[in-house]
Amino acid sequence: MYFEDYHIGQTFSVKPISLSAEEIIAFAEPYDPRPFHLSEEAAQKTRFKGLIASGFHTLTAAWSAWVKSDINKDGTICGIGIDHLRWTAPVYAGDTLQSQLTIIAKKASASGHSGTITCLYETQNQHHEKVLSFEGLVLVACRPC
Amino acid sequence: MYFEDYHIGQTFSVKPISLSAEEIIAFAEPYDPRPFHLSEEAAQKTRFKGLIASGFHTLTAAWSAWVKSDINKDGTICGIGIDHLRWTAPVYAGDTLQSQLTIIAKKASASGHSGTITCLYETQNQHHEKVLSFEGLVLVACRPC
Numbered sequence: 001m002y003f004e005d006y007h008i009g010q011t012f013s014v015k016p017i018s019l020s021a022e023e024i025i026a027f028a029e030p031y032d033p034r035p036f037h038l039s040e041e042a043a044q045k046t047r048f049k050g051l052i053a054s055g056f057h058t059l060t061a062a063w064s065a066w067v068k069s070d071i072n073k074d075g076t077i078c079g080i081g082i083d084h085l086r087w088t089a090p091v092y093a094g095d096t097l098q099s100q101l102t103i104i105a106k107k108a109s110a111s112g113h114s115g116t117i118t119c120l121y122e123t124q125n126q127h128h129e130k131v132l133s134f135e136g137l138v139l140v141a142c143r144p145c
Numbered sequence: 146m147y148f149e150d151y152h153i154g155q156t157f158s159v160k161p162i163s164l165s166a167e168e169i170i171a172f173a174e175p176y177d178p179r180p181f182h183l184s185e186e187a188a189q190k191t192r193f194k195g196l197i198a199s200g201f202h203t204l205t206a207a208w209s210a211w212v213k214s215d216i217n218k219d220g221t222i223c224g225i226g227i228d229h230l231r232w233t234a235p236v237y238a239g240d241t242l243q244s245q246l247t248i249i250a251k252k253a254s255a256s257g258h259s260g261t262i263t264c265l266y267e268t269q270n271q272h273h274e275k276v277l278s279f280e281g282l283v284l285v286a287c288r289p290c
Binding site for chain 2: 087
């Protein structure tokens with residue numbers, strides 16, 4: 001989709017994702033080596049009582065469902081920023097995460113060739129608990145002539 | 146460090162990091178498969194003229210320097226959120242990224258056992274260009290009796 005195709009209030013659901021214990025540990029080892037991200041046994045002894053994904057892993061993986069979607073083909077240039085991100089519930093190995101994207105703002109660039117869209121990205125687990133929400137700012141190209 | 150040890154205005158520098166082409170590609174393949182994150186050859190043909198890290202990779206790796214630091218030992222419970230994140234320059238393979246953390250707010254929890262610190266996290270490359278900045282909210286335990 002190109003900049004012209006986005007409208008405030010549009011919503012999109014993306015493909016659900018799930019993180020395995022192996023993926024959680026492989027992400028955490030180099031980037032977020034805390035006991036509750038590294039082994040089920042160590043995690044059982046923490047306040048979370050089980051292996052949970054690094055918040056950065058949940059963020060990256062939830063967003064990846066949008067990156068890989070058809071919505072995101074062609075027009076997207078690159079991410080610019082994130083506002084108001086909150087991790088609101090732990091993500092356990094095997095949880096099913098469903099994300100929804102709502103366009104909440106758009107602004108044309110001075111060049112006239114692109115614009116910034118702001119989307120509210122909300123991710124829920126299989127118990128309908130919100131695990132993550134944030135506003136993403138993305139630079140999107142205008143439709144070529 | 147525990148909640149009591151943090152003071153508004155404190156700054157900390159963490160160990161510099163660098164992302165290799167192999168690490169950039171390994172991160173991007175499952176999470177952010179765009180041409181400029183996947184191969185040097187494909188990236189040469191894009192506006193970036195070279196392989197660049199996914200913004201989520203830069204964020205996660207820059208923050209990991211703090212996670213692994215002595216500052217972060219003992220007291221840190223978990224991340225709560227991120228505000229005002231902006232990716233301000235591309236990160237190329239082999240760039241040296243130096244991050245600085247400044248405590249800009251702190252608030253005790255109602256329980257009296259922990260509190261939230263807000264830190265401004267700023268990351269520069271070897272040319273002293275800011276590549277990333279954000280405010281991180283972290284839940285930190287109070288010092289045990």
